[in-house]
Amino acid sequence: MKGNRIRQFSRVCFALALFLVLYIAISYAQDISTYGKFTIARLIYDGGGDWYSDPSSLPNLLKFIKENAPIDAYPEEIRVSIMDNDFFSYPYLYMTGHGNIKFGDEEVLRLRRYLQSGGFLHADDNYGMDKSFRREIKRVFPNNELIELPFNHPIFHIFYDFPKGLPKIHEHDGKLAQGFGIFYKGRLIVFYTYECDLGDGWEDPKVHGDPEEIRQAALKMGTNIILYSLMK
Amino acid sequence: MTNIEQLHKYSDFISLKFSNLRRGFGWYVLIKGIFRALSLIISIAFLIVLAEGFLYLNMNIRNPILIFFSVFGLIFLITPFLLSIMVIRNRITSFSDFRLAEMIGKKYENVKDSLLNVLQLRDMVVNGEKGFSSALVVRSMENIAKKIETHSFKTIIPRHEVKKGFHLFLGNVILVCLLFAVSPNFFSSSANRLLHPGTDFPIPEPFSITSESGTFGILGGDSTGVVFHCNGHFPKHIKLFMIYKDYVQEENLSVDSCGKSEFSLGSVRKDVVYEGFVENNSLFIPWKRISSGLDTIRVTNRPEILSVKSLLHFPEYTGLDDQVQESNITEFYVLPGTEIQMDVFSNKALSAGNLEFEKAGVIPIVVEKFYVHGKFQVTHDDQFKIVIEDKNGVSNLNPVIYRIRISLDAYPMIILLSPTEDIDLNESMEISLGIRVRDDYGFSKAVIKYELIKKYGEEEQAENEIPFPLYDNKLTLQELYYIWDVSELGLSPEDVVEFKVEIYDNDIVNGPKKTSSKKLRARFPSLNDLFAGINEQQDEISETGDEILEQLEATKEVLEQVSLELLKDSSIKWEQKAQLEQEIKKTREAGEKLSEISDHLEDLIQRAKENQLFNKETFEKYMQLQEAFQDIMTPELREAMERLQKAIENMDPKEIQAALKKFRSSQEEFSKELDRMLKLFQRIKIEQSIDELVKRFDDLAKRQEHLNNELDKTSSDDYGKMSELSKEEESIHRDTEIAQDLMERTENEMTEFPLMPNAELIKIIEEMKDMGLLKDLKQSQRSLKKGNKSKAQKPSQQSQENLSELFDMMRNFRDEFNKRNMDEVMADFQRIIKKTLQLSQSQEVMSKVVKDVPRQSEHLMDIAVDQQRIYQNLGHIVKDVIALSNKTFGVTPRIGKGFGKASSKMKNAIGQMENRNPHKASQEGKKAMEALNSTAIALMSEMQNLQKSGSSSGFENYLKQLQKMAGQQEGINDDTQMLGMGSPGQQMVLQRIAARQRQVRKSLEQLQEEIRESTNQTGDLGGIAKDMDEVIKDLRNNKILRRTIERQQRILTRLLDAQKSLRTQSFKKERKSKTGEDIVRTSPGELPKDLGERRSLLQENLEKAMRDDYSREYEEIIRHYFEALSKEEVE
Incomplete structure (x- = not known):
């Protein structure tokens, strides 16, 4: 009798212990699920602009990359500010918005260091951030020019071919889609897409109701940008 | 006689014959040998004498030669005698019986070999050999004896050989005599020497060499020379041979006519053994070497510096570590204030030492046996040498010159990153300063130096400064930012702050050096300036808006005309096509211009925000207006334009007509919307003007108050101050005039809006004129200009009161105006809501009634008429809504759509009634009622929002x-x-x-x-x-x-x-996105070679160049070069 009770008690303890171990293991597995995978860090900035716009864009882009490109991408975006401790952990930075951008003085220096140390920034004008972006990026790199990339630049051909340069996704001011770059020691560190609105193109189909070919063009161009940044 | 006896008889006979012959040969050998020996002896003797004559052999050589010669001479002489005896005694085989028999046989024909044979037979018999007859042998011997009996055989002796020998001997004697006769002294003296082998005969030398310098001593490193003197028949050159400790040296010296020859030795550091000599290699000259003999130059060593170690201790402020410099470096490039410590190691024990400077004099150094050390501080260029002395007072020779070059601490560098040009201050009264500074060793401080330039006062002479915080003085390259609050400077409008940033390095030796940034100006714009800019922009917006409206009107007319033409003739002509395309293009351009207007508005809002020129309500309205201008160009209009464009391309008349109709309709809407926006803009402008007036009068009143206070404090004698106040009063007067103009202009603008209270504004203007405000201000200004304080005070005081009153009046007017606007809008809302609800009620009743009416009933038509009336009433309400939409943004598209839906459903209901379909008519009527109800709710909601916020906006x-x-x-x-x-x-x-x-x-x-x-x-x-x-x-x-x-x-x-x-953007109505059209275009040009990094690279290269150890002059040149390159890039 007594023996039975002891055996039962032991079984219960064993089950609890097993459960605990499994729980810890699963939690740990979730924590390390991002380990070794590519992620896009969306930049949170001050100034009033909507850094959070096009919420479905980056997850869709990451999914597209995972399915079509030789990159193991984590399906969710990371959100990061320049002053965050782990800011330098993300090699690929994305920023967009419709409004004002303002970097603090320390943020200017930190962002500069980030980009000069190997980071990459894709700035995508969602329509309205052009003026403030140009102003702020000039503070980050006062001695470097934003120069328009020609159609034969590798960023337009590295995985998918875009012989005519940036695809025009959405209409802003009736201007041509342009891709501008800032180079540092020969390396493209900032890519600014203007009058193009790739972010809109990456959104869920029902958001803007664009033709599928337009969406695909945007996703493919997004893939090109990411691959280029990782490979160059 | 027996055979044997006969044999012996004949054998003896033959032997005797042979003996005689042998005797003859003996004499032959003897004589010949003697002659030959004598020849040899004479030849050898001659050669020896000759050799002695030339070689002057040493007595140690002569002795053995003589002995040798004597011995061999004897041997040569004795040998023939011995040979002769041996021949006679038949001891030499060459002269044996058989050999002789052979010789005889060859000489004598009748003998030939027979004698030889007989001898052989004889020997055989004697030896007892058998096999032959002894009688025969005897008979043979008898025969041969008979043959040789008569012969003497001496003819076979070669006597000519003797003659030859004699001749040779004679020849030698004659030759020797002849040679002897050529130089009898030579040979006789030579022979004499040979005959006296024990005597030493010195070789006669034609000349002598004497060392005049001889053996002497010098100090190490000194230069010296050796001198030789030649006597006799001396040659033109002699050789100097010097033997050093580890090498030898030979020199050729020329001998002058006096026989003197000398040679200089520079910097002798070791003992030298030397000798002057001449060598002779000729065989014909007996002396081989004539020498001066060996002499020695003895060197006494000076003290020498074997190693020098220099320790450089830089000034503390540089933060540089001490540096050790090796002895092979003789130049010091150091900063002023650097201390140099010299540690010297010598080869000898020292007694004293100094550092001898060219400019700084002599500094004694500490001696410790083989070491000396000293230190000194560098303040200027100089050079020095280290002089050491040993115990004998001998100093080092030619000490190395050490050069000191001062490397000056460079000036710091500063670049002003922001602002980059003159700026206008805004309401925040802050200047955001950014600088980039660089120095070789660090900084001590940075300051902002500024001067106040008062509009109405004298420029302040004294420059003021405030610190600019540095992050870390030791960091040699820093980028720093600082927000400078200038609100404490007491700036008045139109005053200017002229400023620059100065950076000082940390050079404590020569004092910190400073560099200034460029000077910039920050102007505090007056209200006039600010509003002037705003008004200018507003005027521009109005003008552009009117232009666009006009353009749209023209477009409308063209479209109407084309439309009519197409009705007459459906086929589209080329001109019509061109016209339509032109109008589409113009409409697009109008859209772009509206976008520009929106941008201008954004700038305007930003400027106003920075300087707090508008109140919150006005801001809100402008922002809504700005958004509205962005969205005027509706998607429907764009779609209509594209549809028309496509229809024109397809040249399909029906399509064109349909598209044209749609385009006209959209364009009409666009035009109406623009008109509405412009009217709203006008209204907002008026509100803003009123706001501006309030601000202006507030500002004027404050300025006048300030002026009065200053006037009270100012003494009448202070003409300078009075003049300043006069200028300020003049400015107030001018601004008051501007304010009055603005009031009149605003009043004029208000007349376009009948419900606006322009009468009250007229009243204020009248009151202002009645106050005589401008007159008082003028009077005050004049009195102040004249320096008449008492006369100025009253009108000045009066002006202040009037301005304050005007401010109150304007403020009240504004509040009343805004309230009235709000009341008006609220009243409109309420009226519309009431009418809508009433209409909804009527519609509800209508729907219920019609439902039960039979299809064929006549009553149905009556109901249709009622429905038509309701429909018309709805049209009136819509007109009211449109009118309301010209006053407020509160009329949202949702409301418009609601009424539109209600209208559409009512029409459908009428249609159904006409088709005698009461059930459907009832349904449509119900839908119309629902639409009216939801619209009424929307109206109520908007009204509530407006009420809550207390303004016409909702945010x-x-x-x-x-x-x-x-x-x-x-x-x-x-x-x-x-x-x-x-x-x-x-x-x-x-x-x-x-x-x-x-x-x-x-x-x-x-x-x-x-x-x-x-x-x-x-x-x-x-x-x-x-x-x-x-x-x-x-x-x-x-x-x-x-x-x-x-x-x-x-x-x-x-x-x-x-x-x-x-x-801004977060609360924009949901952005309508439009898929872009890919336009074919050519690629932009190739990337520039510098990839846009030129300025960055220039900056980097400049900094890199500055880090290299160039002299200051070079650094300046480099800096100017890079600056020129940068400017070239900018140009």
Whole structure:
């Protein structure tokens, strides 16, 4: 009798212990699920602009990359500010918005260091951030020019071919889609897409109701940008 | 006689014959040998004498030669004798019986071999050999004996050989005699020497060499020379041979006519053994070497410096580590103030030492046996040498010259990053300064130097300065930012602050050096300037808007005309096509211009915001207007244009007509909307003008008050100050005139809007004129100019009162105006809502009634007429709504759509009634009623929003809430930071702060929900909420970490920014996106070679060049070069 009770008690303890171990293991597995995978860090900035716009864009882009490109991408975006401790952990930075951008003085220096140390920034004008972006990026790199990339630049051909340069996704001011770059020691560190609105193109189909070919063009161009940044 | 006896007889006979012959040969050998020996002896003797004559052999050689010669001479002489005896005694085989028999046989024909044979037979018999007859042998011997009996055989002796020998001997004798006769002295002296081998005969030398310098001593390193003197028949050259310790040296010296020859030795450091000599290699000259003999130059060593170690100790402020310089480096490039310590090691024990400077004099150094050390401080260029002395007082020779070159601490460098040009100050009264500074060793301070340039006063002579904080004085390259608050400087409008930033390095030796940035000016714009800019922009907007309207009108007419033409003739002509395309293009251009207007408005709003020129309501209205201008160009219009464009391309008449109809309709709407926007703009402009007037009069009143205060303080004698006040009064007068003009202009503009209270404004203008304000101001100005204080005070005081009154009046007018506007709008809303509800009620009744009416009933038509009336009434309401939409933004598209739907359903109901379909008519009527009801609810909602905010806009409420939260957050942040310094009862306080933070978090959540409901956006509030959660967590756990403080700061910043985002993009009505069209174009040009990095590379290269150890002059040249390159790039 007594023996039975002891055996039962032991079984219960064993089950609890097993459960605990499994729980810890699963939690740990979730924590390390991002380990070794590519992620896009969306930049949170001050100034009033909507850094959070096009919420479905980056997850869709990451999914597209995972399915079509030789990159193991984590399906969710990371959100990061320049002053965050782990800011330098993300090699690929994305920023967009419709409004004002303002970097603090320390943020200017930190962002500069980030980009000069190997980071990459894709700035995508969602329509309205052009003026403030140009102003702020000039503070980050006062001695470097934003120069328009020609159609034969590798960023337009590295995985998918875009012989005519940036695809025009959405209409802003009736201007041509342009891709501008800032180079540092020969390396493209900032890519600014203007009058193009790739972010809109990456959104869920029902958001803007664009033709599928337009969406695909945007996703493919997004893939090109990411691959280029990782490979160059 | 027996045979044997006969044999012996004959044998003896033959033997005797042979003996005789042998005797003859013996004499032959003897004589010949003697002659030959004598020849040999004479030849050898001659050769020896000859050799002695030339060689002057040593007595040690002569002796053995003589002995040798004598011995061999004897041997040569004795040998023939011995040979002769041996021949005679038949001891030589060559002269044996058989050999002789052979010789005889060869000589004598009749003998031949027979004698030889007989001898052989004889020997055989004698030896007892058998096999032959002895009688025969005897008979043979008998025969031969008979033959040789008569012969003497001496003819076979070669006597000619003897003659030959004699001749040879004679020849030698004659030759020797002849040679002897050629130089009898030579040979006789030579022979004499040979005959006296024990005597030493010195070789006669033709000349002698004497060393005049001889053996002597010098000091190490000294130069010296050796001298030789030649006597006799000396040659033209002699050789000098020098033997050093580890090498030898030979020199050729020439001998002058006096026989003197000398040679200089430079810098002799070791003992030298030397000799002057001449060598003879000729065989014919007996002397081989004539020498001066060996002499020695003895060197006494000087003390020498074997190694030098220099330790450079740089001035403290440079932060440079001490540097050791090796002895092979003789140049010091150092900063002034550097201390140099010299440690010297010598080869000898020393007694004294000095550092001998060219300019600085002599510094004694400390001696420690083989070591000396000393130190000195460098202040200027110089050179020195280290002089050491040994115990004998001998100093080192040619000490090395050490050069000191001063390397000056360079001037610091400063670049002003922001601002880059003159600026206008805004309401914040802050100048955001950014500088980039560089120095080789660091900085001591940075200051902002500024001068106030008063508009109406004398420029301040004294330059003021305030510190510019440096991050770390030791960092040699820094980029720094500082917000300079100039509000304390007491600036008046139109005053200017001229400023520059100066940076000082940390050179404490020669004093800190400074470099200044370029000078810039920050101007405090007057209200006039600010409003002038705003008004100019507004005028531009109005003008552009009117132009666009005109253009649209023209387009409308063209479209109408084309439309009519197409009705007559459906086939489209080329001209019509061109016209339509032209009008489409113009409409597109109009859209672009409207975008520009929107941009101008944005700039205007920004400027006004920075300088707080508008009140909140006006801001709100302008922002809504700006958004509205952006969206005027509706998607429907764009679609219509494209459809028409496509139809024109397809040249399909039906399509063209349909598209044209649609385009005209959209264009009409566009035009109406623009007109509405412009009217709203006019209204807002008027509101802004009134606002401006309030501000202006407020400003004028304050300025006048300030002037009066200054006047009271100023003495009448202070003409300078009076003049200044006079100018200011003049400015106030001018601005008052401008304000009056603005009032009149505004009144004029108000006449376009009948309901605006322009009469009240006229009244104010009249009152202003009655006050005589301008006159008083003028009088005051004149009196002040004349320096008449008492005369100026009264009108000045009066002016101030009047201006204050005017300010009050304008403020009241504005408040009344805004209230009236609001009341008007509210009344309109209420009226429209009431009518809508009434109409809805009527429609409801109608729908119920028609439902029960039979299909064929005549009553149906009556109901249709009633429905038509309701429809018409709806049209009236819509007109009222349109009129209301010209006054406020509160009329949203939702309302318009609601009425549109109601209208459409009513029409359908009428149609159904005409088709005798009461059931469907009832359904349509019901739908129309529902549309009216929802529209009424929308109207009520908008009205409530407007009422809540207290303005004609809707966002104010949200902004107020955010503002309140920002204030609360600020309080939380301050309390948390104070706690961080450690205060008692911390845990309790932290929990209270956490609770407050939770409260703010809750408020934020509620606001998020409200905003989401109204606009479907949440803005940045989600991110703020997340940060708040983290802070609450930290506070709950009683933690105040650095990240907690940072998060709180971030929350506050984002709350403040969220207010901005509410005003701007976050609350825009849902952005309509339009798929872009890919336009074929050519690629932009190739990337430039420098990839846009030219300036960056220039900057980097400049900094790199500055880090290299160039002299100051070179650094300046390099800096100028790079600056020129940069300028070239800019140009």
